[in-house]
Amino acid sequence: MITLVYVLIPILALFVGGALYRLAYALPRRSFGELLSPTCHACGDPLPTLYLIPLVGTFLNKMRCPVCGEKRGVGCFLSEVTFAVAALLLELFVGLSFLFLIYLVTAALLLILSLVDLDIKEVPHGILFGILLLGVLLFVLSFFPSVRLTAAVWWEHLVGAFIVSLPLFIVMMITGGGIGGGDIKLMFCLGLLLGYKLVLIAFLFGIAIAALVSVILLLAFGKDRKFEVPLVAFLAVGFLLAVLVGDKFIALLFA
Numbered sequence: 001m002i003t004l005v006y007v008l009i010p011i012l013a014l015f016v017g018g019a020l021y022r023l024a025y026a027l028p029r030r031s032f033g034e035l036l037s038p039t040c041h042a043c044g045d046p047l048p049t050l051y052l053i054p055l056v057g058t059f060l061n062k063m064r065c066p067v068c069g070e071k072r073g074v075g076c077f078l079s080e081v082t083f084a085v086a087a088l089l090l091e092l093f094v095g096l097s098f099l100f101l102i103y104l105v106t107a108a109l110l111l112i113l114s115l116v117d118l119d120i121k122e123v124p125h126g127i128l129f130g131i132l133l134l135g136v137l138l139f140v141l142s143f144f145p146s147v148r149l150t151a152a153v154w155w156e157h158l159v160g161a162f163i164v165s166l167p168l169f170i171v172m173m174i175t176g177g178g179i180g181g182g183d184i185k186l187m188f189c190l191g192l193l194l195g196y197k198l199v200l201i202a203f204l205f206g207i208a209i210a211a212l213v214s215v216i217l218l219l220a221f222g223k224d225r226k227f228e229v230p231l232v233a234f235l236a237v238g239f240l241l242a243v244l245v246g247d248k249f250i251a252l253l254f255a
C-alpha cells in the first residue's frame, strides 16, 4: 500500500507540474481559462485537451502549435519533470509525513515563483504570502515540543527570517539595486520556514549554483551578451537541496 503511494505521488506530481506551469502563465495575465483549456501562447487558439497529458502533451505535433505552427516551449515539459523529481526526492529523503506535505507545497509555490520570475521578472506577492503562511505555521508549531515538525526551535526560525534577508536588504540599500526586493522577501519567508541553519545552506547552495551557471553561460556565449540571472529559480533549487541534505551537510561541517 505504502509502495503504491510512493509510486503514485511522483506520477500525480507530473500532472501538478503541468498545472503549475499553466498557473504561472495565467496568474500575471489573469487568464485562468488557461488552466483547464490550454491555448497557444502565440496565436491564442485553443490546443487539444490531449496537451494536458504530462510529457506526451509537449511532444504532440512535434512541439508545435497545430494551428499556427509556432514552436511550443519545453517549459511545460521541464515544469512537469522538475516537480515530479522534487516530489520523488522529497518522499525519499523526508519520508511521507506532514513535513513532507509542507515542503511539497513550498516546492510548488517556488516553482510558480521561478516560472513567473523567468517569464516577466516579477515576484507575485500572493505566492510569497503562501510561503510566509507555511513559515508562520512551522514557527508557531516550534513553540510546542510535542508537535513541532523540524529540529529547529522557535528562535532559530525567527533568526532564520533575518539572517539572509537583512544583509541582502542592507546591500540593496547601499548599492541601490543588483538584488531584487522579491529575492529579499523570499529569503525572509524561507528563513522563517527553514530556520537559520537550513536557510543559510539554501542561500549558499542557490548562489553557488547561480554563479556556476553564470560562468558556464559566459564561457559558452562570450561576455558581450548580457545575462540576467533569474535568482528565484536558483534559490528554489537551494531550498530543495537544503531540505534534502542540509542536515547531513551541517553534521559534516560541525562534526
Ligand SMILES: [Zn+2]
Residues within 6 Å of the ligand: 040, 041, 042, 043, 044, 045, 065, 066, 067, 068, 069, 070
Ligand atoms: Zn498557435
